[in-house]
Amino acid sequence: MNPLEIARDRLLGQTSGFDRQSGAAEPAHLRRLREEGRTHFAALGFPTTRLEEWRYTNVAPIAAADFRLASREHPPIARAAVEAISFPVFACSLFVFVNGRFRPELSSSPILSGELRVESLARLRSENPALLEAHLGRYTEQKSHPFAALNTAFLDDGAVVTIPSGARLENPLHLVFVSNGEMATLSQPRVLVVAEPGSRAVVIQDHVSVGEGVRFTNSVSEVVTCAGADLDLVILQRENDLTHHVSNLACRQERGSRFTAHTVTLGGSLVRNDLGALLADEGAECTLNGVFLGRGSQLIDNHTVVDHAVPHGTSRELYKGILCGKSKGVFRGRIIVRPDAQKTDAEQSNRNLLVADGAEINSKPQLEIYADDVKCSHGSAIGRLDQDALFYLRSRGIDRERARLVLTRGFAVEVLEKLPAPALRDVALELLEQRLRDAGVGS
């Protein structure tokens, strides 16, 4: 057996202890889902770079560390520590998950108003198994995503957000996923968002670290936007430099719904984000915005798939990468336009800024168009800081390093200004600026 196979079996070996703890009162659907996850992960194993989808991303560092499933014991963690990292300026409800498990004592009340709920998956399995059965595991394709299968193999807790029909939420819902633990801990956050017909909401999925341990976060999010729903999902990843982070987000869009994902990747060591949106009914609008900042020896890999399955769908995608130090970035964006999907209007753009000579980016847009009456475009660009702009700022007394910082930050503004709340924009820019300074840009 090679090291990847050994690592796979070591992880799967943790299932028996896991099942013993789960107890008997488990809905059959959940048990079945986990079984499927195990089967798929056993069959797929850790992906190798021989696979086209993983060509630039070698997951050997994840396999090499002997990650142990986060224990069900709640690690002691102070509310103050969580609040300190969450946005203090962000006056919205806060739901805290530590190593993937809901911590009500650190969170706001789950019942926000009427039918609007942010619940833990663990609680819903006894209280509303029908809701879970209707949605959980329906949108993510485990068969082709080994890490999603791994997450599902240990499916136990997570966040379930239901935005009731017609509800218009004023404030964002803030889900904070804290990774914690000194040992090599594997956390597997799970999120399900059901945006019921005609609803409007902003959900923030925020990944942070407390402490400095080596960890592996393997998250899966499933989203469904029902007819006429409008959902913004902000995924902010700012874990510590030692944490590997793999995420899988799948969204199914029903008729006339809008889904906007904002993926802001600032932290982690080896990072892979898979995002798939299926425009399953007519008139859906899908917007994927992304900013990623690589520093040190970070690897940040973004794979997106926008699947236009039906006519009259619109998609817009803009990803911007900033690569410092010896970091590597990968962008692969597929747009699929199925034979029936006439009148599809799809645009994709990936632009990258190489801040240092040692940094690298592989950008690969991919259009697969099987319909003839469509409007599709894509573009990809890689560049360095504009020397004329740099001189312009310096000629006004701004020193070279500050000018570099200002321009690099400015590169990300086009995407970050699309964030759905002003406070969020400010915080994201502040975090970006801070990380750029840490990377030696601006000092």
Place this chain on the structure above:
Amino acid sequence: MLEIKNLHAKAGEAAILKGIDLTIRPGEVHAMMGPNGSGKSTLASVLAGRPGYSVTAGEILYDGRDLTGIEPEERAREGIFLAFQYPVEIPGVGNHYFLKASLNAIRSHRGEEELDAIDFLALVREKMKMVEVPEDLMNRSINQGFSGGEKKRNEILQMLLLEPRLCILDETDSGLDIDALRVIATGVNALRGPQRSLLVITHYQRLLDHIVPDRVHVLSEGRIALSGDKSLAVELEKKGYGWLETAPPGAEAAAVQ
């Protein structure tokens, strides 16, 4: 204030300036005219310290200090200002943020207190009125989507804010209609004073009707071919630049009537 002695300079690998001598005293306004490719913009770039431009011989003394090797930001803080011929568009960087950062960098170099948001706003509003810059320009990215005239007014606005001692205007009049030209000139003239010098680079005499120079120089093939008073500009407007070839380098206008 500015003493240029036998200046030779390259733009990239091309030798452009081939021995310029020029002295500008405090309070003086000098115009630099000349045909395309004569080296006017290279001179402006060299004075501002633009990377890619190098002095190969001679020297530039600013307040008696040799500028060779001095970074552009240092020159700016010491009071040298270049109004760009083509102001750069910088998406993602707000004009307001930029002007405040710039002003405070310069104030702190001068040993003055940095301005807070409120004081800065009051000051910038006052200067904006002088060059008729609309309020919304402040909330946009630097020069992005600005019309030609707005870009040039933004340059003069920066000059008014930063109060430099040596102002270099690089074809600030190009692409401006007569009304915009008047607004720009009003802004520039407001800055004229006994301690401030101007070097106005232009093709045309019309700007000099509004910003009246003490001296006019004509640059040709990297040298000052001719110098004179403001009447030289009028004469150039009539005759064009073609007849310059006959003039010996450094001649006084009076000598070639």
